[in-house]
Amino acid sequence: xxxKADISLLDLEGNAVTWKxxxxxxxxxxxxxxxxxxxxxxxxxxxxxxxxASCVASSRSLVRLxxxxxxxxxxxxxxxxxMLAENxxxxxxxxxxxxxxxxxxxxxxxxxxxxxxxKHLSLRFNDISDRGINDxxxxxPECSLTSLDVGGNRIGPEGAVTLAxxxxxxxxxL
Numbered sequence: 001x002x003x004k005a006d007i008s009l010l011d012l013e014g015n016a017v018t019w020k021x022x023x024x025x026x027x028x029x030x031x032x033x034x035x036x037x038x039x040x041x042x043x044x045x046x047x048x049x050x051x052x053a054s055c056v057a058s059s060r061s062l063v064r065l066x067x068x069x070x071x072x073x074x075x076x077x078x079x080x081x082x083m084l085a086e087n088x089x090x091x092x093x094x095x096x097x098x099x100x101x102x103x104x105x106x107x108x109x110x111x112x113x114x115x116x117x118x119k120h121l122s123l124r125f126n127d128i129s130d131r132g133i134n135d136x137x138x139x140x141p142e143c144s145l146t147s148l149d150v151g152g153n154r155i156g157p158e159g160a161v162t163l164a165x166x167x168x169x170x171x172x173x174l
Contacts (some may be wrong), residue, residue, distance in 0.1 A: 006033040013066070014041040026110050030055040031064065034039030036064040040094065049076035053083035068122070069097040077104025084111030084118060091117055096149070098122035105132030112136075112143040121145055125152035130159030137166040 010028075017025075022044050028034065029052065037052075044052065049072045056062055072080075079099045084090075100108070105128045112118065133155050136148070155163075 007035075009036045009037075009038070010034050011038040012042065013038045017042040017044060017048070019044060019048035019051060022051040026051045026055040028062055029059060033061045034059075035061055036066075037062060038064075038066040039070065040066045041066040042070050043077075044070040044072065046071075046079075048077035050079040053079035056090065057083040057086040059087065062087075062089055064092040065090055066094040067098070070092045072098040072100060072104075074099075074101045074104030074107070076100075078107045081106075081107035081109075081111030084108065084115050085113075087115070088117045092120045093118060094122045095126070096122045096152075098126055100126040100128065100133035102127075102129055102135070106135040109135040109139045112145070113139045114142055116144045119144060120147040120149075122149040123153070124149045128153040128155065130154075130156050130162070133159040133163055137162050140166055141169075 005061060007009065012021075013024075017039060025037075025039075029037065039052070044067065049067060052067070072095065076098075077095075079096065080093075095108075100123060105126075107125065108123070112121075128150060132153075133150060136150075
């Protein structure tokens with residue numbers, strides 16, 4: 001039996017969804033026509049994140065994905081990076097209030113390279129320092145982000161200068 005879901009919004013925010021629920025939802029995302037998925041403030045952790053990200057990678061309909069506050073670490077961020085490398089529909093991605101560190105940020109940055117769909121990325125309140133922001137800055141000319149939220153991390157003066165200099169650069173002349 002195939003999935004025939006055609007819904008604008010699936011909101012499971014603030015529940016107790018774990019990787020087991022993510023497994024069922026991944027099946028829906030793989031075969032359904034869902035535009036917005038809100039899974040913020042659950043307990044997906046890295047395993048659930050990997051299940052969701054693997055199906056979102058091939059989605060052509062999903063535009064917004066909220067995975068904030070799900071205890072996702074650098075391991076889950078690897079799956080997010082892989083998803084971003086393949087997906088061409090997600091425009092808004094919220095990963096705020098997780099445990100994503102510099103290594104996870106590097107994986108996300110690698111996935112952003114060449115991704116022209118994602119416009120808004122929130123990495124607010126994670127564990128990203130100057131090293132992680134340097135990885136993100138390195139791919140800005142190769143993606144289409146118009147909004148990057150990295151507030152509440154461990155970015156110091158050096159990272160702020162690197163980010164500011166990158167945003168002031170005229171990439172069209174390269």
